[in-house]
Amino acid sequence: MKDTCITEDWLLRAEDICMKCGGHCCDGAHPPISPKCRERLISLGIPRDAFESVGYLRLKVQDDGQCILMKGGKCSIHTIKPETCRAGPFTFDVTGDRINIYLKHERICPIVGLLKAVPEAYRTQYELAARSITQLVAHLPPDELEVICRIDEPDTDKVSEIPRLDA
Numbered sequence: 200m201k202d203t204c205i206t207e208d209w210l211l212r213a214e215d216i217c218m219k220c221g222g223h224c225c226d227g228a229h230p231p232i233s234p235k236c237r238e239r240l241i242s243l244g245i246p247r248d249a250f251e252s253v254g255y256l257r258l259k260v261q262d263d264g265q266c267i268l269m270k271g272g273k274c275s276i277h278t279i280k281p282e283t284c285r286a287g288p289f290t291f292d293v294t295g296d297r298i299n300i301y302l303k304h305e306r307i308c309p310i311v312g313l314l315k316a317v318p319e320a321y322r323t324q325y326e327l328a329a330r331s332i333t334q335l336v337a338h339l340p341p342d343e344l345e346v347i348c349r350i351d352e353p354d355t356d357k358v359s360e361i362p363r364l365d366a
């Protein structure tokens with residue numbers, strides 16, 4: 200019972216932090232989309248012109264720079280959002296058969312402070328991130344993965360290395 204209360208407490212705190220932040224993680228966000236994820240999103244009603252290819256497939260942004268699927272300050276596809284959106288504030292790159300997992304700095308994402316203060320919160324989000332990123336890496340075409348891994352992501356610290364499923 201006590202554990203449940205602690206879990207509920209950090210989930211509520213996380214929700215509060217995200218609400219107050221206002222979704223800055225979706226400003227200028229172009230989450231990479233695997234072919235499998237694209238088909239899933241289209242089958243669930245996302246229009247085909249929400250995507251663009253710039254060496255890899257990604258979601259477009261609106262005129263104000265927010266992700267095209269941000270509506271009224273919230274993600275309009277929260278329960279089915281792409282892998283890197285589920286993984287945040289963890290991110291990744293790939294070296295050979297290993298996936299390097301990074302955590303963004305707190306000044307980039309305020310939820311990081313909570314993750315560092317509450318081990319249960321960190322473990323839960325890290326495990327979700329590792330699963331999501333592993334699936335994405337396995338489903339991306341190799342040439343697109345290479346382009347994605349060249350994108351600079353400053354203000355991050357490496358926190359782990361995990362094996363690729365597809366290596």
Ligand code: SF4
Nearest residue numbers: 225228266269274284
């Ligand atoms: S899909 Fe949703 S969570 Fe991901 S960047 Fe777009 S609005 Fe944000």
